[in-house]
Amino acid sequence: MNYPESAILAGLISAISAKLPTRTIYTVPPQNAVYPYILINQTDMQEIGTKAGKFEYRFEPLIQVIYKDISSISPLLTDMQEIHEIVKNSQDITVSGYTVIEMQLINTNRTTELYDWGRLEIGLIRTRIDIY
Amino acid sequence: MSVEIKIDKATQRRLNESLKGLENIDFFEATVNALFRIKALAQLRLTEKSHIVTSRLKNSIYVKTPNQKHANRSNNNRRYTDNEGRGFDADLTTVNLDKNEGAVGTNVEYAGKIERMDSYIYWGAKNIQKDIRQYFKDIMKENQRKYKK
Numbered sequence: 001m002n003y004p005e006s007a008i009l010a011g012l013i014s015a016i017s018a019k020l021p022t023r024t025i026y027t028v029p030p031q032n033a034v035y036p037y038i039l040i041n042q043t044d045m046q047e048i049g050t051k052a053g054k055f056e057y058r059f060e061p062l063i064q065v066i067y068k069d070i071s072s073i074s075p076l077l078t079d080m081q082e083i084h085e086i087v088k089n090s091q092d093i094t095v096s097g098y099t100v101i102e103m104q105l106i107n108t109n110r111t112t113e114l115y116d117w118g119r120l121e122i123g124l125i126r127t128r129i130d131i132y
Numbered sequence: 133m134s135v136e137i138k139i140d141k142a143t144q145r146r147l148n149e150s151l152k153g154l155e156n157i158d159f160f161e162a163t164v165n166a167l168f169r170i171k172a173l174a175q176l177r178l179t180e181k182s183h184i185v186t187s188r189l190k191n192s193i194y195v196k197t198p199n200q201k202h203a204n205r206s207n208n209n210r211r212y213t214d215n216e217g218r219g220f221d222a223d224l225t226t227v228n229l230d231k232n233e234g235a236v237g238t239n240v241e242y243a244g245k246i247e248r249m250d251s252y253i254y255w256g257a258k259n260i261q262k263d264i265r266q267y268f269k270d271i272m273k274e275n276q277r278k279y280k281k
Contacts, residue, residue: 042251046258060258064248111244124248 002097004057005043008129011095012040012061018092019082035068036075038083049132056132057098060106065123073110073121080108080123087127101130150276157275160232162267164202166260167195167236169267171208173256174236181250188214189240193253194222197234 002010013025016038024037042062049056065079086092090103106126113120139147171193178190191212197203213219220240227235237243237253247253 041249042254044255060254062248062251111248113245122248126254 004098004131005045005059007095007097008045008057008059008061008131009040009043011093012063015086015093016040016063016083019086020079023079029066035066036079037066038079039064039066048130054132056101056130059129059131061127061129063125063127065125067121069118070121076110076121076123080125083125084108087125090129093129095129095131098131101132102128103130104128157271158202159268159271160197160234161202162271163232164195164197164234165270166264166267167197167203167234168205168208169260170236170253170256171195173259174252177252177255178246181252183246183250183252186214186216186218188218188220189238189243189246192220192222192238192240192243193236194224194238195234195236196224196227196229198229198231203234 009027016023016025020038024034026033026037026039027041027043029037029039040061040063043059046058047055048058063083065076065083067073067076070076084105087103087105090100093100093103104127106128108126109124111122111124113122174193175190178184184190191214194210195203195205195208210222211219212222222239224235224237224239226239227237229235236256
């Protein structure tokens, strides 16, 4: 059986790739990342079970859709919608070795970051995934 | 069909004793205590993850409540300085609060980037979830202790 965090990451990457096959997905963005890309981070887990012989794990990863220097936010919003669909239908995610109890949308937001080298438009999706 | 429960005098006395003062409990203080715990955890997280350069972000984290009720504490000054002596205002000017609402956060421009790359505020909130009831229990205990005096 995989370590739960590895299994969750693999499951999320697989589910997002199926919906957005042309997007690169990172868990740690490299210096020369190619835009647009999707970043999955903050995947630290909490054990929330009863401790009676079976562990339950809770993850609240942040999924970020990151575009650079775009003139319309439409493609960003389309990508976010595809990810929302995964959250809405938690059966879209398969976590190898574990059963998904529930997947919820905690919140969603957008932000803009301005740098000397360009402007980033970022979609933020925070989800909660419970597995056992 | 009805059910009647009778309790003896000793039990009634103990019940009355434990209920004394409950109506006067200010549960909002428990909410504010929880916000201060989030603030402390967020500051620890920033230090632990080596996000401290000038201490501006760490010192800027501020608990805001209506009229700063329960939030006027020595570790929550609206004016703060970084470790180079520059002064800043920590007020969360875009946050409007109703009665019994509170907020914890920062108005530093680059705070959002660090939060999304390596969460400290959300992480703090997440890590008090398991024992949030304890804050309310503590307030009840404190209230009963005062009442019995």
